[in-house]
Every structure is written in structure tokens, then in C-alpha cells.
Amino acid sequence: MAGLRIAVFASGQGTNFQALVDAVQEGKLDGSIELLVCDKPEAPVVGRAVAAGVDTLLFRPKEYPSREAYETEILAELQRRGVELVVLAGYMRIITAVLVEPYYGRMINVHPALLPSFPGVNGIRQALEYGVKVTGVTVHYVDGGMDSGPIIAQQAVEVQAGDDEASLALRIHAAEQGLLPRCVQWIAAGRVRLDGRRVVVSAAGAAAE
Template structure:
């Protein structure tokens, strides 16, 4: 049975696009059932509309607490029968409400080789420290900032002529194929476990 996923994003949604494209091409055995976005004006909402994928865009400030908006998200996830949450540039920590409801079923992608350079501006952090390698990490989400169990990593070299723009371009190129491929492996393993 195909895994029904909700993709959480806050920005332009290039990883959202890569994942939905992979689903359409049959490279990822999943159904993008819902986009969840915490910035109603973000370009990713336009991408979802174009792809005919339902979306829930909300303004966190219009809720009294994080718990309140996560409860609302949970209702939407149930409504669209979502099995799994995929974070793709969602710039908020996931709280207990969603963590408890989707235990072991939330993954994130981060632009560094964790545990190095967690949190915001991982590329800027890597360049500041002058490291020769950075990369991409896909990990399960827990209550910490990029601290959940690591699923897969891919390294990227930083050359002496690289700039923030060229490093970000390299990272995006890796992310757009690496994320769908890793999700496919994850879902096929979970599928086999369910059959057993």
C-alpha cells in the first residue's frame, strides 16, 4: 500500500517539488496527500496548487500556543489520512503534539553532516569554520534541533573557490535526488516489516 505523506515546508519548496516529481515518475512509492506550510505567502503553496495537492497554510501568530496550531495540523493530517510526515525546509521545531501522534514517522533533511552545524544557516556555519566537507543528512525527528537518529548522509566537497551560492547549489542538487531515494528505501523497508 502506498504511503500517504504530508510534506511540511516554509519557503520556495524545491524539495517539495523534487519529492512530488519523484512520486509522479514512479521513483517514490508514495502519495503526497497534503502540504503543510507555516507561511501562507510562500511559493511552495503555489507549487502545491499547480500539482493539485491539497494544502494547509497557517499563520502561527494567529494561534495562542504551538500546541494549538499543532492540534489543528493534526486534524488536517487525519482528514487526509496521512501516514508519514516529511519535513522539507520547514523552519519550526516539531512539538510534542505531532511527535507523539507520529512517533518514528517524521523525517527531516538538513544541509550538513550532522552532528556538525545543526540549526539555522548550516552552510554559513560550514563556510565560517573553513571545513573542506559538508553535505546532507536525512534523519528522524525528535524534540531537539536536528538531533534525531540519522538515516542517511551524503558528503559534498567545499573547494577553495566555492562561495555560499555554489555550495548551496551543490547541496540542492544532492538533496533533490537523495531525499526521494532515501524515502523510497525507508518506505520499502517499513512495507516489508508490515508484511512480516
Template sequence: MSKVKLAVFASGTGSNYDAIIQAINHGKLDAEVSLLVCDKPNAKVIDKARQNGTPTFAFDPKQYSKKEVFEAKIVDVLQEAKIEWIILAGYMRLIGHTLLQPFEGKMINIHPSLLPSFPGLDAIGQALETGVKVSGVTVHYVDAGMDTGNIIAQEVVYINDETTREELEQAIHKVEHKLYPETIQKLISRGESS
């Protein structure tokens, strides 16, 4: 039986891409990353994808007249690769209707807070600035809003008065790298969508 085909979308270093690849290599995630989509042609995640033999579609949004145009191109690339699930892993763009509609219920994101608290950019900084004692990680379905889709899984990370930004980032990444592959496996094994 062929494995479920995932496309990972990332904009940066690709630590969650790494975690997904590791989970696959260790038999904890029964899928394959068939495509990496990246909106930053010089991002480090592209090198990681090459090293792992993952086909890559990297693009510069500024080369397109509008979001609908590059999203239509992405949809073509995804359909050509027969992608079944889209896994957002540090992809720093709001998804538009053009991309969302054909993959609705088959697109998930990971966010470094306990949503609905601290959506959007720099959730870790927002948590520290507010002085909360609990933050964490959320995996959720993607909808047209900013981190507003239905929540699938959450895990808590505790913060104390001495916690530095670096320590909180490390703690959250550690949870992300375990929770995301586990959640993806649960979803694909149930064949579930929102």
C-alpha cells in the same frame, strides 16, 4: 494497493517538495503527497502545491495562542487526510510534543550539513565560516531536539577554498533532491520507523 500518503511540511520555495513530486511522477517514489503543510501563508511552495493539485493547509502561527494549539489543529488535518509519513522539507519550526507524539518514527527531516555538525539555521553559512572541507546532506528522524534525531542517510559534498556560498548551496540542493526521495522510498518500502 493504495499508495503511502505523505504530508510535506515546508516554509519556503519548496525545492524539496518539487523533487519529491518529480520522483513520484518518474516512478522513483511509490507514494503520494496527500497534503502540504505550510506555516507561511504567502510562501512560494503553496503555489507549487496548487499547480500539482496537492491539498494545502497553510496557517499563520501568530493567529494561535500557543504552539500546542496550532499543532493540535495540524494533527487533526493530518489524521483526516490519513497521512502515514511526515516529510519536513525546509519547515523552519521546531516540532513540539503535540505533533511529534502521534507521528513518532514516521517523521523525517533533511538538513544541509553532515549532522551532528552545523545543526539549526544557516548550516551552509556555518560550514563556510568554519572553513571545513567537507559538508553535505543528512536525512534524519525528527525528535524534540534541533536536528538531533537518529540519522538515516548522509551524503558528502566537498568544499574547496574557491567554493562560493551559491556554489555550495547548488551542490547541496542537487544532493538533497536525489537523496531525499531515494531515502523516503527505502523507508516506506521497508515500512520502517525509528
């Protein structure tokens, strides 16, 4: 069985996209990557999708009059393919109500900080500049705000003496590549329940009916 039908949105290197593809291929994720949505057709993630045999929806935002205009096209494609979960994995664009409303509770994002600290862009740099001793990774639902949705899971990453943005980013991204597929599998297994701002993750074998 194909399991959960997933679309991944990404704008850059695609390491988190690759982690999801690998998890599916290794039998660790009960789902199928139905589509990559990318706002930068030249981004390396597109090559990863082609290599993995994943269909792509590529667009250039400047060719549309508004975010809502291109999101309307994206929504139609998601619905046509029966996509059940949208995963934002390094997608560098604000999502509007056009996508958030029909996919609320079925759209998640991975962020390179321990939210609510350091939302928005450059979360790794923000943490370094602030001088925290511990930062990390958050997987959360998307609610239309700036990294403000209910938190599914977090993983701490220690800031080491002498870290710069590049060295810390290596450990942050490694944590992302482990945590994101794990959270998607929890959702695929029916273990995640959204209750207001609280997210309840049941134990394996005890998923809510």
C-alpha cells in the same frame, strides 16, 4: 495503489517538495503527496503545490496563542487524511510534542549539513565559516530536539576553493533533492527500521517483514 500517504511541511521555495512530487509522478516513489503544510501562505512552495494538484493547509503562526495550538489543528488534519509519513522539507519551525509523539518514527527531516555538525539554522553558512573541507546533507528522524534525531542517510558534498554560501548551497540543494526522495522510497518499501538511535536500511528485496 497509492502507496505511502505523505504530508510535506515546507516554508520556502519548495525545491525538495517538488523533488518528491516529481519522484511520485515518475514512478520512483511508491506513495502519494496528500498534503502540503506551510506556515507562510505567500511562499513559492504553495504555488508548486497548486500546480501539482496537492491540497494545502496554510496558516500564520502569529494568529495562534502557541505552537501547540496550531499543531493540534495540523495533527487533526493529518489523522483525518490517514497520513503515514511526515516529511519536513525546509520547514523553519520547531516541532513540539503535539506532533512529534504521535508521529515519532514516522516524521523525517532533511538538513543541509552532515549532522551532528552544524545543526539548526544556516547550516551551510556554519560549515563555510568553520572551514570544513567536506559538508553535506542528512536525512534523519525527528525526535523533538534540534536536528538531533536518528540518522537515516547522509551524502557528502565537497567544499570547493572559492565557494561562497550561494555556490555551495546549489550543490547542497541538488544533493538534498536526490537523497530525500530516495530515503522516502526506502521507507515506503519497508526497508527502514529504527532501533534506538540506530537506523537499519535493508537491501532492496530484503525488507524486514
